[in-house]
Amino acid sequence: MLTLSGAKFAAESSARGRHSLFNWPFLAAVALALSGCMPATTPIVGADPADPAAKAARAGYRSTIAPYASLRPATPAPWRERNDATAPQPKQDQ
Template sequence: MLTLSGAKSAAASAARGRHFLFNWPLLALVALGLSGCMTATTHVAGADPADPAAKVARAGYRSTIAPYDSLRPATPAPWRDRNDSVAPQPKQDR
């Protein structure tokens, strides 16, 4: 596909009288190839993560099931008693 495109471009520029062939895909490929060879210019703010001697914070253990309460079915109780036990207390008159 690229060869056919290059051949068409060369034929068109030869017909127009231009002899210099400027190939954009080739230029992009060369630029990408050269940019891969450049050194990194950014600096790591802290310790190098690839350094095995770098000090790191200890990982603490927290259980994911520590506040677990058994959710087995409770024994049935009269609904009015259960409702009264969780209802807000009435305010006393002053």
């Protein structure tokens, strides 16, 4: 498929009168050839994580349920007294 695309591009560019050595199939082939010259790995900065003797910071413990308070159902309280205690007090007429 890449060869067909390259052939189409070459035919179109020659029909327009442009004969360029640097068309995209040529550049793709050069890039592919030069990618073989790159190093396989990059140098590791710092300690190697695969080294079992490498020092690592200790993991601290943090509870995920630290502010937990039990919310189990309790016996019902007398609602009228609770409601009266939380209701706003009537204003004093002067």
